[in-house]
Amino acid sequence: MSAPGSFPPPTTVGQGAERVWRRFTRAQRLTRFTVHLVIVAAIVASIRTVEIIPEFLTDAPEQVVDLLTRMWPIDFAHYRVAVHDALAETLHIATLGTLLSLVLALPVGVLAAHNLVPSTPLNLVAKLILVSSRSVNSLVWALLFVGIFGPGALAGTLAIAFRSIGFVGKLFGEALEETQAGPIEALAAAGAPWSSRMTFGYWPQVKPAFWSIALFRWDINVRESAVLGLVGAGGIGMALDSALNLFQWNRVAVILLAIFAVVILAEVVVTQVRRRII
Amino acid sequence: MLTLRHLSKAYVAGTPVLQDVTLEITARGITAIIGASGTGKSTLIRCINRLVEPTAGEILFEGTDLAKLTGQALRHARRHIGMVFQEYNLVERLTVIENLLSGRLGYVSAWRAWRRKFPPEDIRRAFELLDVVGLAGFAHQRADALSGGQRQRVGIARAVMQEPTLLLADEPTSSLDPKTSVEIMELLAQIARSRGIPVLINMHDVELAKRFADRIIGMKDGRVVFDGRPAELDDAMLTTIYGGRGWLQ
Amino acid sequence: MGEPVAAALPADPFPRSLWPRVAAVALVVYIFYACAQLEVSWERVATGLHNAARFFSRLFPPNFSRWDLLVKGLSESLEIAVLASALGIVLALPLGLCAARNLMPPWVTWPAKLVIVMSRSFHPVIVAILFVKAVGFGALAGILALTVASIGFIGKLFTEAIEEISLKQVEAIRATGAPFASVLAFGVLPQVFSRFIGFATYQLDSNLRNSTMVGIVGAGGIGGTLFAAFQRFDYDFVCAILIAIITLIMAGEILATAVRAIFIENATLRDLFRRGAAMRRVRHAEED
Numbered sequence: 001m002s003a004p005g006s007f008p009p010p011t012t013v014g015q016g017a018e019r020v021w022r023r024f025t026r027a028q029r030l031t032r033f034t035v036h037l038v039i040v041a042a043i044v045a046s047i048r049t050v051e052i053i054p055e056f057l058t059d060a061p062e063q064v065v066d067l068l069t070r071m072w073p074i075d076f077a078h079y080r081v082a083v084h085d086a087l088a089e090t091l092h093i094a095t096l097g098t099l100l101s102l103v104l105a106l107p108v109g110v111l112a113a114h115n116l117v118p119s120t121p122l123n124l125v126a127k128l129i130l131v132s133s134r135s136v137n138s139l140v141w142a143l144l145f146v147g148i149f150g151p152g153a154l155a156g157t158l159a160i161a162f163r164s165i166g167f168v169g170k171l172f173g174e175a176l177e178e179t180q181a182g183p184i185e186a187l188a189a190a191g192a193p194w195s196s197r198m199t200f201g202y203w204p205q206v207k208p209a210f211w212s213i214a215l216f217r218w219d220i221n222v223r224e225s226a227v228l229g230l231v232g233a234g235g236i237g238m239a240l241d242s243a244l245n246l247f248q249w250n251r252v253a254v255i256l257l258a259i260f261a262v263v264i265l266a267e268v269v270v271t272q273v274r275r276r277i278i
Numbered sequence: 279m280l281t282l283r284h285l286s287k288a289y290v291a292g293t294p295v296l297q298d299v300t301l302e303i304t305a306r307g308i309t310a311i312i313g314a315s316g317t318g319k320s321t322l323i324r325c326i327n328r329l330v331e332p333t334a335g336e337i338l339f340e341g342t343d344l345a346k347l348t349g350q351a352l353r354h355a356r357r358h359i360g361m362v363f364q365e366y367n368l369v370e371r372l373t374v375i376e377n378l379l380s381g382r383l384g385y386v387s388a389w390r391a392w393r394r395k396f397p398p399e400d401i402r403r404a405f406e407l408l409d410v411v412g413l414a415g416f417a418h419q420r421a422d423a424l425s426g427g428q429r430q431r432v433g434i435a436r437a438v439m440q441e442p443t444l445l446l447a448d449e450p451t452s453s454l455d456p457k458t459s460v461e462i463m464e465l466l467a468q469i470a471r472s473r474g475i476p477v478l479i480n481m482h483d484v485e486l487a488k489r490f491a492d493r494i495i496g497m498k499d500g501r502v503v504f505d506g507r508p509a510e511l512d513d514a515m516l517t518t519i520y521g522g523r524g525w526l527q
Numbered sequence: 528m529g530e531p532v533a534a535a536l537p538a539d540p541f542p543r544s545l546w547p548r549v550a551a552v553a554l555v556v557y558i559f560y561a562c563a564q565l566e567v568s569w570e571r572v573a574t575g576l577h578n579a580a581r582f583f584s585r586l587f588p589p590n591f592s593r594w595d596l597l598v599k600g601l602s603e604s605l606e607i608a609v610l611a612s613a614l615g616i617v618l619a620l621p622l623g624l625c626a627a628r629n630l631m632p633p634w635v636t637w638p639a640k641l642v643i644v645m646s647r648s649f650h651p652v653i654v655a656i657l658f659v660k661a662v663g664f665g666a667l668a669g670i671l672a673l674t675v676a677s678i679g680f681i682g683k684l685f686t687e688a689i690e691e692i693s694l695k696q697v698e699a700i701r702a703t704g705a706p707f708a709s710v711l712a713f714g715v716l717p718q719v720f721s722r723f724i725g726f727a728t729y730q731l732d733s734n735l736r737n738s739t740m741v742g743i744v745g746a747g748g749i750g751g752t753l754f755a756a757f758q759r760f761d762y763d764f765v766c767a768i769l770i771a772i773i774t775l776i777m778a779g780e781i782l783a784t785a786v787r788a789i790f791i792e793n794a795t796l797r798d799l800f801r802r803g804a805a806m807r808r809v810r811h812a813e814e815d
Contacts, residue, residue, distance in 0.1 A: 021375055021401050021417070023394055027795035034796065035789055043613050046606035050670070056663040063661045092561040099558065135776035136769065137740040139652065143757050148582045149575035153565035227652045231743065231754075234565070244656065260648055327702055356704035367699035371717040380713045384704030392712045440703055
């Protein structure tokens with residue numbers, strides 16, 4: 001299966017009555033074989049070196065049953081005490097973090113788009129910033145910010161923001177690169193300065209993509225914010241952490257249910273807003 | 279060799295699309311089915327190879343009642359019935375040669391098909407067929423790179439690769455321009471002659487039907503209202519089939 | 528020759544709708560409210576920035592002296608990512624197929640869709656915590672947790688891809704008398720293959736990222752080493768670990784692009800080297 005504009009197609013070997021069909025060229029077959037080999041080798045090597053203790057595996061069903069029995073009855077009373085406020089805090093972290101990331105990602109995304117900023121070194125630097133932001137998990141960012149700003153929601157918000165810059169910036173940069181040059185050319189021909197070309201030429205084209213990306217990231221961030229508290233960065237994760245440390249599984253259960261509910265709620269909100277705005 | 283007895287189909291209970299159709303296709307050559315839209319032409323064709331499930335009736339093909347077959351038996355029966363579609367229904371992302379070879383999927387095991395290990399005779403026959411339909415050299419092009427007429431030729435070649443004893447065509451020329459339509463009909467006629475198999479074509483172009491068909495079946499409201507030679511198809515009958523006068527020359 | 532008649536003033540050609548303005552004001556109000564709720568104040572930010580300077584000085588220069596610990600943790604993360612992706616792909620394919628409404632009856636699609644939705648609902652770290660309880664500390668918990676995450680992601684996208692295919696192509700293959708497996712191989716798979724490679728390689732990258740983190744809750748990999756270093760205030764070691772993680776993930780992204788080029792565009796090894804960094808990227812279906 002070759003995509004349009006792809007590499008040399010397969011060949012028909014031989015002429016006349018003896019026509020043999022080769023699906024891929026020699027070089028393509030070699031490459032595909034190498035990839036298959038590397039994949040199999042990686043899997044085999046991983047299975048052999050990873051440390052799995054068989055007793056733990058056979059023990060698992062018993063442990064699961066134990067876990068479920070300890071979670072019942074679910075401690076719903078705990079919700080009003082510790083969970084509700086923590087959930088609100090989680091939502092604030094997610095929202096503020098996403099908003100901050102939008103503000104920070106916009107300039108970086110613009111710098112990374114070659115058709116807006118034709119300087120390749122700047123594009124590369126911007127892309128490097130975006131890749132680094134994405135490579136570090138929000139949990140690790142949270143660790144960093146807890147180290148700097150101390151435990152609490154501030155660290156969490158910044159962690160969400162910095163992690164999201166990479167995501168928003170990359171997709172936004174791609175949306176910018178896919179804009180049509182036509183309207184921009186028209187504006188330039190009319191004598192519009194760079195800022196006007198941005199606002200009237202690029203922005204209307206990327207606006208739907210921008211809001212879609214923002215909503216998408218907010219949805220993911222709600223999920224991410226819920227666990228940041230495990231390293232002390234605020235939100236429901238902190239309640240989860242204390243309940244886990246004290247082995248209070250009934251409380252863990254109600255917290256998990258609360259997180260599940262909020263995640264579902266966020267997805268519903270996003271679907272509704274999508275329908276209306278985009 | 280193909281006998282339909284009391285074939286009926288109702289998608290919604292109470293509004294039958296096919297009513298009590300009884301037909302015999304024995305001779306070789308092209309049989310054209312004509313009729314207004316929605317009179318059950320397409321349903322009739324599709325019932326024969328069970329792409330559509332008939333509500334009642336018998337479909338006797340080479341001695342067996344297709345309406346009663348299931349599973350592997352049905353698949354084996356389908357191998358002998360080739361079908362050409364209005365919108366070609368090629369697998370767009372596969373090459374022309376792969377599309378042709380997909381006509382042999384009923385004869386090759388799934389595992390070998392997945393690995394593209396088709397028997398050499400199949401591959402040889404595929405290349406020969408490409409020559410026959412006038413697409414020599416197109417073997418390795420992706421199907422979606424072809425024009426409509428070229429795609430239909432591939433579709434016909436795919437059906438012929440099955441070595442069918444019956445060829446069905448559901449409006450094969452409806453998506454093509456007039457010149458290409460004639461070329462496709464000529465190709466179908468050539469295949470009917472060289473293979474000696476009956477070809478059942480569902481078409482909306484009456485002139486094309488009269489020109490190429492040996493037998494014409496006219497349908498109205500799910501019933502057969504005309505069955506005879508093209509010469510016997512007069513204006514009065516056409517009005518009965520299609521209704522209205524304004525469209526006739 | 529009279530005076531020109533004054534034309535009636537045209538209506539405002541840029542009527543501003545009210546809603547965006549209301550939304551903008553509401554947003555600003557919300558920001559202030561939320562900041563207050565989170566106790567974010569300028570003093571805290573200022574103290575933090577002051578801390579940050581000190582913090583960064585302790586980060587650099589990165590300390591690679593305990594590189595054996597680093598390598599051990601990284602390779603474990605790599606193993607977790609490889610096995611979780613392999614297992615996840617193998618399980619997600621049939622599951623995604625079963626969940627496709629245009630190919631399967633409801634009594635098959637409903638349970639399959641349920642499994643996929645449940646797999647996506649929880650953050651991989653939370654799933655890792657549960658697996659640590661079930662199978663103990665170590666890489667196994669990490670592998671299982673990321674497998675679940677992979678099933679949720681790949682399964683959902685695979686099902687969506689299948690539900691968008693043209694059934695006409697499938698119909699034609701069925702009409703030739705092909706068995707079900709061949710109908711899938713020739714009618715369904717070619718239509719979804721390139722998208723599948725896209726999100727399978729994407730999930731591999733995502734698992735690589737997550738595998739560096741599940742160690743924080745004891746599910747194996749470099750995350751545990753990182754967390755321990757943090758708690759011991761070994762910030763220069765932390766910096767070394769972060770650099771290693773970023774490098775690993777960047778390498779993973781490059782590899783993923785190469786695999787996409789090989790399977791979707793039939794590139795050869797030579798082509799890959801020739802194209803180098805200017806490789807065309809196939810757009811991801813979804814991102815994390």
